[in-house]
Amino acid sequence: xxxxxxxxxxxxxxxxxxxxxxxxxxxxxxxxxxxxxxxxxxxxxxxxxxxxxxxxxxxxxxxxxxxxxxxxxxxxxxxxxxxxxxxxxxxxxxxxxxxxxxxxxxxxxxxxxxxxxxxxxxxxxxxxxxxxxxxxxxxxxxxxxxxxxxxxxxxxxxxxxxxxxxxxxxxxxxxxxxxxxxxxxxxxxxxxxxxxxxxxxxxxxxxxxxxxxxxxxxxxxxxxxxxxxxxxxxxxxxxxxxxxxxxxxxxxxxxxxxxxxxxxxxxxxxxxxxxxxxxxxxxxxxxxxxxxxxxxxxxxxxxxxxx
Amino acid sequence: xxxxxxxxxxxxxxxxxxxxxxxxxxxxxxxxxxxxxxxxxxxxxxxxxxxxxxxxxxxxxxxxxxxxxxxxxxxxxxxxxxxxxxxxxxxxxxxxxxxxxxxxxxxxxxxxxxxxxxxxxxxxxxxxxxxxxxxxxxxxxxxxxxxxxxxxxxxxxxxxxxxxxxxxxxxxxxxxxxxxxxxxxxxxxxxxxxxxxxxxxxxxxxxxxxxxxxxxxxxxxxxxxxxxxxxxxxxxxxxxxxxxxxxxxxxxxxxxxxxxxxxxxxxxxxxxxxxxxxxxxxxxxxxxxxxxxxxxxxxxxxxxxxxxxxxxxxxxxxxxxxxxxxxxxxxxxxxxxxxxxxxxxxxxxxxxxxxxxxxxxxxxx
Ligand SMILES: Nc1ncnc2c1ncn2[C@@H]1O[C@H](COP(=O)(O)OP(=O)(O)OP(=O)(O)O)[C@@H](O)[C@H]1O
Ligand SMILES: [Mg+2]
Numbered sequence: 001x002x003x004x005x006x007x008x009x010x011x012x013x014x015x016x017x018x019x020x021x022x023x024x025x026x027x028x029x030x031x032x033x034x035x036x037x038x039x040x041x042x043x044x045x046x047x048x049x050x051x052x053x054x055x056x057x058x059x060x061x062x063x064x065x066x067x068x069x070x071x072x073x074x075x076x077x078x079x080x081x082x083x084x085x086x087x088x089x090x091x092x093x094x095x096x097x098x099x100x101x102x103x104x105x106x107x108x109x110x111x112x113x114x115x116x117x118x119x120x121x122x123x124x125x126x127x128x129x130x131x132x133x134x135x136x137x138x139x140x141x142x143x144x145x146x147x148x149x150x151x152x153x154x155x156x157x158x159x160x161x162x163x164x165x166x167x168x169x170x171x172x173x174x175x176x177x178x179x180x181x182x183x184x185x186x187x188x189x190x191x192x193x194x195x196x197x198x199x200x201x202x203x204x205x206x207x208x209x210x211x212x213x214x215x216x217x218x219x220x221x222x223x224x225x226x227x228x229x230x231x232x233x234x235x236x237x238x239x240x241x242x243x244x245x246x247x248x249x250x251x252x253x254x255x256x257x258x259x260x261x262x263x264x265x266x267x268x269x270x271x272x273x274x275x276x277x278x279x280x281x282x283x284x285x286x287x288x289x290x291x292x293x294x295x296x297x298x299x300x301x302x303x304x305x306x307x
Numbered sequence: 308x309x310x311x312x313x314x315x316x317x318x319x320x321x322x323x324x325x326x327x328x329x330x331x332x333x334x335x336x337x338x339x340x341x342x343x344x345x346x347x348x349x350x351x352x353x354x355x356x357x358x359x360x361x362x363x364x365x366x367x368x369x370x371x372x373x374x375x376x377x378x379x380x381x382x383x384x385x386x387x388x389x390x391x392x393x394x395x396x397x398x399x400x401x402x403x404x405x406x407x408x409x410x411x412x413x414x415x416x417x418x419x420x421x422x423x424x425x426x427x428x429x430x431x432x433x434x435x436x437x438x439x440x441x442x443x444x445x446x447x448x449x450x451x452x453x454x455x456x457x458x459x460x461x462x463x464x465x466x467x468x469x470x471x472x473x474x475x476x477x478x479x480x481x482x483x484x485x486x487x488x489x490x491x492x493x494x495x496x497x498x499x500x501x502x503x504x505x506x507x508x509x510x511x512x513x514x515x516x517x518x519x520x521x522x523x524x525x526x527x528x529x530x531x532x533x534x535x536x537x538x539x540x541x542x543x544x545x546x547x548x549x550x551x552x553x554x555x556x557x558x559x560x561x562x563x564x565x566x567x568x569x570x571x572x573x574x575x576x577x578x579x580x581x582x583x584x585x586x587x588x589x590x591x592x593x594x595x596x597x598x599x600x601x602x603x604x605x606x607x608x609x610x611x612x613x614x615x616x617x618x619x620x621x622x623x624x625x626x627x628x629x630x631x632x633x634x635x636x637x638x639x640x641x642x643x644x645x646x647x648x649x650x651x652x653x654x655x656x657x658x659x660x661x662x663x664x665x666x667x668x669x670x671x672x
Contacts, residue, residue, distance in 0.1 A: 014672075053515045053671050072669070076518045087513040089319070091326045103315040104517045148513065 009059030021210030037207030080154035090134030139170030228267035316527025366414030494536030495577035556639030571656030
């Protein structure tokens with residue numbers, strides 16, 4: 001079966017900036033695909049081209065076999081798009097916004113009532129139907145935007161940082177909603193700055209400078225970190241960072257708040273502790289740990305920026 | 308085109324305006340307020356109409372003309388002079404704005420039934436007031452000369468007489484209907500803001516991914532502002548009639564129709580260039596520079612249309628509406644007389660709206 005979303009050699013330039021560079025993306029039917037990448041990697045530009053609100057400078061893209069440049073209007077009923085920034089009408093109430101999109105998509109009568117009820121419930125917005133969208137909390141705005149993008153029951157969803165700036169509880173709720181859509185068979189392409197969210201995807205693509213540098217299942221991507229990982233807890237982080245590269249078998253390291261993640265050929269906690277203590281680093285604890293997607297992402301990013 | 312989707316957009320747009328007090332004021336109240344402000348600003352201070360007379364004919368008829376003029380209530384007669392030199396120095400000192408020169412042979416010409424000539428010398432540095440005074444004085448001389456043959460008035464000065472159909476020469480009479488053309492640009496400003504606000508706030512990005520069509524979107528934005536524009540116009544017209552006491556000699560229904568034609572032209576043009584603009588501030592500047600300012604100076608409202616700029620003037624909707632509005636208000640004109648101007652507005656409107664629809668793209672960036 002051909003993938004639902006396919007881009008071939010997709011390009012977009014803004015003057016001299018190459019926002020998307022020969023991108024080859026493919027998202028299988030019914031999958032949740034997470035697009036991650038640093039700021040300015042070209043995620044929004046990619047989603048805009050797929051939503052047919054931005055013209056590619058080159059290459060092609062299609063959704064369910066429909067070319068996004070040649071037949072954009074055929075996509076409208078098939079695709080739901082949630083832009084990165086709030087894009088509803090702040091002066092209209094929750095219900096008015098939803099009703100507006102229902103009307104524009106020609107969802108009417110009993111069907112409209114049914115879908116509005118369902119989406120309001122789904123987005124946990126039943127109590128706020130009369131509130132102007134501008135006065136909703138950040139999380140509620142995002143859920144309303146999702147509800148509006150779902151009013152025509154699209155088979156494909158393009159979500160651009162749908163949980164950015166949302167509290168952890170709302171984020172979880174949001175992903176529960178995406179999980180339900182996934183069970184209904186909706187294909188979802190989502191960008192996110194949160195690695196824990198990327199872990200919940202079936203496939204993850206890492207974008208950098210407009211290119212897709214790695215793509216795979218989260219389990220597979222996690223394996224991309226080199227060697228074995230040890231988590232070092234120490235009050236002397238700076239000193240530890242300064243000397244760690246001299247440790248035999250050192251491959252890479254990353255700092256996470258109060259700890260250092262060290263990647264080594266052989267994870268020998270006792271030997272590492274001796275080495276650090278000898279170099280004036282007070283060690284509280286060293287634990288073996290499994291690398292997460294986050295470590296893989298940071299590692300891959302240092303690899304490409306070194307290259 | 309789906310009428311239901313069109314209605315959906317219209318309905319939404321009405322709500323936006325209803326809920327935005329500033330926008331509501333801009334389209335409904337501001338035209339009337341601006342009309343009052345401008346009318347006072349541009350109504351001419353006739354008390355400065357100081358003039359002198361140089362009577363070179365010295366005949367009973369010329370004395371009669373002088374007598375008729377110096378007793379006029381609106382013109383301030385400074386005195387008689389005996390040379391052109393005196394006129395020049397008087398103008399340089401700012402003591403006189405206008406001088407009437409009655410050449411030798413004036414009476415003789417009138418008595419023989421030939422066209423008599425007089426000269427009007429005006430202070431060209433005060434163009435707006437001077438041309439008004441020239442108009443006033445010309446009208447007075449014309450009235451005086453009615454029993455005789457027409458008196459031809461020659462003006463070897465840079466100013467041209469404004470030809471106003473305004474027998475009392477009250478400036479607000481001709482100004483208020485003409486200024487309607489200016490204040491009715493406000494709805495166009497509002498629609499330009501509405502279009503760019505949608506892009507600026509980002510709602511256009513979502514709307515662009517719906518099945519909405521160019522025609523539905525463009526008409527859906529246009530129609531509410533035409534309706535609000537008409538309401539604003541009605542208030543401004545009420546001010547013109549009841550405050551400035553300008554008689555509406557023509558049919559109110561005709562006027563409403565012509566205003567719709569004017570709104571189509573201005574709103575259409577505003578929509579067209581707004582489709583190439585992405586911020587409200589740029590849109591505002593564009594309306595000011597492309598519409599408001601040229602409409603003041605190139606459409607014959609405060610200074611006469613320069614024949615060399617005729618093409619530019621004619622391409623401005625306001626030029627046509629000034630003629631229409633003055634025609635309906637002061638002369639009671641209707642379709643047959645104003646046809647070309649109304650047609651010009653309709654053609655401009657249709658062209659602009661069609662172009663807006665054709666160039667409309669459901670794209671961001
Ligand atoms: N409309 C535009 N005009 C000019 N440059 C643009 C435009 N949109 C994006 N860019 C540039 O293209 C590049 C990619 O931007 P894009 O918004 O796609 O990145 P992103 O991955 O979505 O970043 P973020 O995580 O910050 O949202 C950036 O360098 C950006 O400055
Ligand atoms: Mg982005």
